[in-house]
Amino acid sequence: MNEFEPKVVAFCCQYCAYSAADLAGSMRLQYSPNVRIVKLMCTGKVDVIHLLKAFEGGADAVFVAG
Amino acid sequence: MIVADRKPFDDIKAMLEGFEKILIVGCGECVSVCMVGGEKEVEILASQLRMAAGKEGKKIEIGEITLERQCDREYLELLKDRINNYDVVVSMACGAGVQFLAEMYDHKIVLPATNTRFIGVTEGEGVWAERCRACSDCVLAETGGICPVTICAKGLLNGPCGGTNDGKCEVDKNKDCAWTLIYNRLDKLGRLDSIREIFPAKRYSVQTRPGRRIHEAFKEKE
Amino acid sequence: MQYAKKLLDEVGIDSRRVEMFNMGASDAQKFTGAADEMTERARELGPNPIRAKKRES
Numbered sequence: 319m320n321e322f323e324p325k326v327v328a329f330c331c332q333y334c335a336y337s338a339a340d341l342a343g344s345m346r347l348q349y350s351p352n353v354r355i356v357k358l359m360c361t362g363k364v365d366v367i368h369l370l371k372a373f374e375g376g377a378d379a380v381f382v383a384g
Numbered sequence: 385m386i387v388a389d390r391k392p393f394d395d396i397k398a399m400l401e402g403f404e405k406i407l408i409v410g411c412g413e414c415v416s417v418c419m420v421g422g423e424k425e426v427e428i429l430a431s432q433l434r435m436a437a438g439k440e441g442k443k444i445e446i447g448e449i450t451l452e453r454q455c456d457r458e459y460l461e462l463l464k465d466r467i468n469n470y471d472v473v474v475s476m477a478c479g480a481g482v483q484f485l486a487e488m489y490d491h492k493i494v495l496p497a498t499n500t501r502f503i504g505v506t507e508g509e510g511v512w513a514e515r516c517r518a519c520s521d522c523v524l525a526e527t528g529g530i531c532p533v534t535i536c537a538k539g540l541l542n543g544p545c546g547g548t549n550d551g552k553c554e555v556d557k558n559k560d561c562a563w564t565l566i567y568n569r570l571d572k573l574g575r576l577d578s579i580r581e582i583f584p585a586k587r588y589s590v591q592t593r594p595g596r597r598i599h600e601a602f603k604e605k606e
Numbered sequence: 607m608q609y610a611k612k613l614l615d616e617v618g619i620d621s622r623r624v625e626m627f628n629m630g631a632s633d634a635q636k637f638t639g640a641a642d643e644m645t646e647r648a649r650e651l652g653p654n655p656i657r658a659k660k661r662e663s
Contacts, residue, residue, distance in 0.1 A: 324648030325657075328641065337631035342638050349638035350645035366610045367424065369624055370431040373614065374438070376657035378648035382607075383627045383640055393616035428613060435617045438656035 324378035326353045329368065331361040335383030360384070385414035385505070386478045387512045388421065388498040396429070397436055399495050400472065404443065406433065407470035408497070409463065409485065410450030411477035418512050420498050421476030423450040429476070429497060445470075454481030460488050467492060520590040526578050528569035533586075535562035541583035620651050 330336040336357050342349060358364065361384030372380045390396075400406060408426050416422025430446045437444040447470055451459045454477040463485075467473060472493045475482040479500040486494035502514035517534045523541065524531060533539045537555035543563030547554025551564040570576045611621035625644060629636040652658075 322649070322653055324645055324653070326641070326644045326648055328644075334631050334633075335627070335629055335637055338629050338633045338637035339641075341632060342634035345634050347634055347638045349641045352645045352648070353641045365424070366613060367427050367431060369610045370428060370435070370613060373619055373623070373654060374431055374435050374656065376654055376660065377623075378651070378654045378657070379623045379625075379644040381625045381627060381640055381644045383629055383637060393613075432613060432617050435619060435656055438659055439618060441659040 324352050325376065326350070326379045326381070327372045327377045328353050328355045329361060329364050329380070329382045329384075330355050330357055331384035332357055332359055335361070338383075385417055385503070386480075386500060387418045387502050387504045387514070388415050388478050388500045390420045390425065390429075390476075390498055391496070393432060393436075396474070396495075396497050397433070400433070400474070403472040405445045405447075405470040406472055406474060407447040407449065407463075407467060408474045408476065409454065410448075411454045411475075411481050412450055413453040413455075413477075415477055415481075415498065416450075417506070419510070421478075426450055426476060429474075453477075454485050457484075457488065460485055463489065518595070519586070520595070521587050523583065526581060526583070527566045528573055528575065528578075530562060530566045530569055532562045532566065535560070535565065537562075541586055619655065622647055623651060623654070 328335070330339060336355065339355060361382050364382050369380050369382075408430055410416070410423055410426035411421050412423070415425075419425065426448045430448050433444065433446060447466065449463070449466065451462060453459055454475060467489055472495060473485065473489070474495050474497050475485050476497045477485070478498065479496070482494060482496045486492075503516040503518060504512045504514045507513045514534055516531060519533050523533065532541060532543060536543060537553050537559065538545060540563070543566070544561055545563075548561040548564055549557075551561055553559045553561045567576070567579060570579055607624070607626045610624055614624060615621045625640075627636065627640040629640070
């Protein structure tokens with residue numbers, strides 16, 4: 319492994335953060351390509367276990383956006 | 385309900401040092417309600433242990449199961465096919481559950497993941513408070529439904545003591561004086577007369593340890 | 607979130623790796639900001655120690 323490329327998981331609410339991400343795309347805003355988005359109906363569904371499982375699976379950073 | 389705390393992660397990890405196949409057993413009763421040992425907490429502990437092992441490059445296998453409760457043989461029996469696949473069992477139940485599990489499977493190492501605290505109630509979201517000491521000789525009828533054995537720092541049956549201070553306790557200023565609470569409650573109920581009653585010395589003789597009780601209908605069988 | 611951070615710290619995974627952001631549907635900049643911030647944090651903290659071990663073996 320020469321260059322470390324972090325894997326970032328984003329838990330996004332379909333109605334706010336996911337739309338925001340979508341809009342970022344339409345606006346041609348540049349942002350980190352390391353982010354993998356998990357779309358949820360609502361971030362209220364996110365439980366600590368989901369965050370832990372993401373880290374267990376090897377994520378380098380995790381964020382919840384909603 | 386019985387209220388418990390989860391043991392610190394480092395303690396649990398240290399107990400499990402060297403074991404590779406671990407079965408974590410949750411309990412669906414009290415400890416589920418007080419959020420220390422139910423299905424969700426089993427998942428969290430399993431995930432934490434897997435991460436800790438992964439970090440050290442160790443391989444571990446974790447089984448997860450949550451029983452209806454661990455204080456009945458019928459439910460513990462459900463483990464019998466699975467338990468032998470593991471080197472060690474971690475019980476997330478209260479002390480009673482851990483012991484009963486260990487008793488039923490006495491060829492297995494059974495370890496506790498919780499510290500059992502008290503018999504209590506849910507005061508608010510995520511807040512539990514002790515309400516009963518299981519003294520085997522209830523006095524709530526005379527004290528307006530407030531237990532001096534539990535709530536009074538000194539467990540006084542005839543209070544308040546000289547340390548009552550504007551409704552607070554001399555032992556801890558943040559705690560209510562049980563006997564002020566009792567006085568106010570009795571006043572509200574129009575039963576203040578009962579505070580004049582002097583309680584005789586507490587009958588500690590009924591508090592045999594370990595406690596055991598047999599239902600009338602089953603006494604013959606015993 | 608505090609709970610998740612505590613659980614991760616207990617295991618020895620830096621709790622700065624997890625965060626919560628609030629934003630509205632029109633907050634595109636907020637989203638890209640969050641994405642960049644977390645990627646930057648991950649770069650600073652280095653690989654997730656679990657992933658690093660897995661790769662070694």
